[in-house]
Amino acid sequence: MAKIQTKKVPKSSSPLIFLLHLLSVGLNCAAYSLPEKYFINCGSDTEVTSGNRIFRGDRNSDSISFSEPSYPVKNSSQLPDTLALYQTARVFDQSSHYEFDISSNGTHLVRLHFFAFSSAKNLYNAVFNVSTSHPFLLLHNFNVQNSSQSPVIKDFFLSITQGKFCVYFRPQESSFAFVSAIEVFVVDPLPLSSIPDNGPHVSPIGTKTNSYPGIHPKALQTIYRINVGGPMISQENDTLGRNWIPDDRYLYNPDTAKIVGPIANLNYLGIASEYTAPDSVYQTAKHMNKNNSRLSNNFNITWCFM
Numbered sequence: 001m002a003k004i005q006t007k008k009v010p011k012s013s014s015p016l017i018f019l020l021h022l023l024s025v026g027l028n029c030a031a032y033s034l035p036e037k038y039f040i041n042c043g044s045d046t047e048v049t050s051g052n053r054i055f056r057g058d059r060n061s062d063s064i065s066f067s068e069p070s071y072p073v074k075n076s077s078q079l080p081d082t083l084a085l086y087q088t089a090r091v092f093d094q095s096s097h098y099e100f101d102i103s104s105n106g107t108h109l110v111r112l113h114f115f116a117f118s119s120a121k122n123l124y125n126a127v128f129n130v131s132t133s134h135p136f137l138l139l140h141n142f143n144v145q146n147s148s149q150s151p152v153i154k155d156f157f158l159s160i161t162q163g164k165f166c167v168y169f170r171p172q173e174s175s176f177a178f179v180s181a182i183e184v185f186v187v188d189p190l191p192l193s194s195i196p197d198n199g200p201h202v203s204p205i206g207t208k209t210n211s212y213p214g215i216h217p218k219a220l221q222t223i224y225r226i227n228v229g230g231p232m233i234s235q236e237n238d239t240l241g242r243n244w245i246p247d248d249r250y251l252y253n254p255d256t257a258k259i260v261g262p263i264a265n266l267n268y269l270g271i272a273s274e275y276t277a278p279d280s281v282y283q284t285a286k287h288m289n290k291n292n293s294r295l296s297n298n299f300n301i302t303w304c305f306m
């Protein structure tokens with residue numbers, strides 16, 4: 001189950017939309033060999049492997065460009081291998097952007113990584129907007145919380161047409177912006193076709209009002225990506241490098257649900273495939289924990305998201 005927030009520049013209030021099925025993003029293996037897959041290690045001149053992707057340093061890449069003024073910063077402590085991607089970052093004191101050449105129309109995943117540390121600048125103090133040339137405002141007045149000792153990763157699904165694609169970083173007045181890593185890759189064939197263009201509009205208290213039309217041209221931001229009944233699935237085990245978190249902490253009443261699985265043999269039908277989500281997502285589920293010694297078995301399973 002994925003909860004998705006749509007954002008588009010001219011609208012100030014972003015309606016919340018629940019897509020009560022998996023955010024279905026198909027990908028066949030060949031997609032990774034398409035020309036526009038950008039995995040960028042910002043502020044670095046070295047290659048780092050993270051998950052199943054190789055991130056190239058932006059200081060010696062000829063396939064992407066970024067505007068000056070900007071400069072690299074480095075965390076002087078040696079980070080563990082699992083965090084090697086976050087040893088460096090690029091800092092922008094003024095509005096700047098990365099520019100990518102996109103060679104095919106389609107849904108792209110744009111993933112931004114932020115890992116704050118203190119160097120020449122204290123990256124925790126950065127407050128900035130991130131937007132794109134399409135034109136979507138992805139993050140506004142964004143700041144990495146001091147409490148966060150782990151990377152903050154933001155996933156966006158954007159419908160992009162071929163040509164130049166820019167990601168803009170705009171610091172708030174008297175502040176600056178930074179980014180640790182950027183991914184831009186196509187997730188076609190398929191993707192948004194499996195997400196309905198019309199979704200139920202769910203109010204914050206959970207009542208379904210009317211339908212919300214025109215989802216496809218919006219930028220979709222992943223807010224929660226939940227693996228129901230199963231463990232955390234980290235980027236290494238996901239075809240699109242996504243993280244999935246267990247649902248337990250969102251379950252309103254743990255007594256209402258019981259784990260199903262793991263199911264050994266999956267039989268994919270229709271649009272779902274092992275690229276929509278890893279097998280392990282489908283191998284577990286939860287069902288109603290009915291119990292004849294209850295007064296009534298007329299209840300629902302509720303998950304709460306803040």
Ligand SMILES: *[C@@H]1O[C@H](CO)[C@@H](O)[C@H](O)[C@H]1NC(C)=O
Nearest residue numbers: 103104105106160161162163
């Ligand atoms: C991409 O979309 C644009 C605008 O919709 C269109 O003009 C162009 O022909 C499309 N390119 C491809 C390769 O489909």
Ligand SMILES: *[C@@H]1O[C@H](CO)[C@@H](O)[C@H](O)[C@H]1NC(C)=O
Nearest residue numbers: 075076077116117118119149
């Ligand atoms: C490098 O990052 C780690 C993790 O955030 C932090 O604990 C450490 O203080 C940083 N080192 C410097 C020199 O900022």
Ligand SMILES: *[C@@H]1O[C@H](CO)[C@@H](O)[C@H](O)[C@H]1NC(C)=O
Nearest residue numbers: 118122124125144145146147
């Ligand atoms: C975060 O930490 C930095 C220094 O470590 C400090 O200057 C800043 O005020 C802190 N911000 C918050 C919101 O606590």
Ligand SMILES: *[C@@H]1O[C@H](CO)[C@@H](O)[C@H](O)[C@H]1NC(C)=O
Nearest residue numbers: 129137140141170171172173
């Ligand atoms: C950041 O975005 C907000 C919301 O659209 C806007 O009010 C603000 O002016 C933007 N800040 C910068 C520095 O572009």
Ligand SMILES: *[C@@H]1O[C@H](CO)[C@@H](O)[C@H](O)[C@H]1NC(C)=O
Nearest residue numbers: 232233234235236237238280
């Ligand atoms: C990936 O999945 C395998 C098999 O389920 C598991 O053993 C391994 O720990 C997982 N790796 C990560 C990084 O989650």
Ligand SMILES: *[C@@H]1O[C@H](CO)[C@@H](O)[C@H](O)[C@H]1NC(C)=O
Nearest residue numbers: 255258289290291292293294
């Ligand atoms: C059913 O409910 C009773 C009373 O609350 C409890 O003792 C029992 O363990 C429950 N059975 C199952 C299978 O959950």
Ligand SMILES: *[C@@H]1O[C@H](CO)[C@@H](O)[C@H](O)[C@H]1NC(C)=O
Nearest residue numbers: 206252253298299300301302
């Ligand atoms: C589902 O259960 C919760 C908690 O018991 C309750 O507050 C809510 O009204 C129920 N919702 C529906 C649609 O039955």
